[in-house]
Amino acid sequence: MKYKIAIGNNKFEVEVGKIENGRAQVSVNGESYDVMIENFAEVAPHSKAPQREPAPVVTPAAPKTPVSTPTPTPIKAPSPTPAAVEEDSIVKAPIPGLIMDIKVKVGDKVLAGQTVATMEAMKMENNLISNLDGTVKEISVQKGMEVATGDVIMIIE
Secondary structure (H helix, E strand, C coil): CEEEEEECCEEEEEEEEEEECCEEEEEECCEEEEEECCCHHHHCCCCCCCECCCCCCCCCCCCCCECCCCCCCCCCCCCCCCCCCCHHHEEECCCCEEEEEECCCCCCEECCCCEEEEEEECCEEEEEECCCCEEEEEECCCCCCEECCCCEEEEEC
């Protein structure tokens, strides 16, 4: 079953595949995940037939887990990191936290050292800064979103 969902301004195509024993094969924008459905016993009918519904809920709560990883983890909105993008142009979350404010928008010109977003982590407000002069190409988060260490906040080129 395919779903088109939006989390704030971010749009995702989610395809739910095989669901068996509380584990589901899920694809988000073409990237595969092995998802544990925590309330599977409550929502699954008591038959042995393979189940396709209900679909697991995509929540921005924990880092994504590839299909090949044996430990299931709830998925969150994917943070794209294109291979062609230089590391200096990617603003990442330094630690887990909550995005408090996005101070720029796509297309804005920014300077190296400029605060582009703020996040709350460990009860402290942290400024996230641009590493280079450039233009905001992509913003991967929104205000109020939980992020994990290393999650892509935005790309500046």
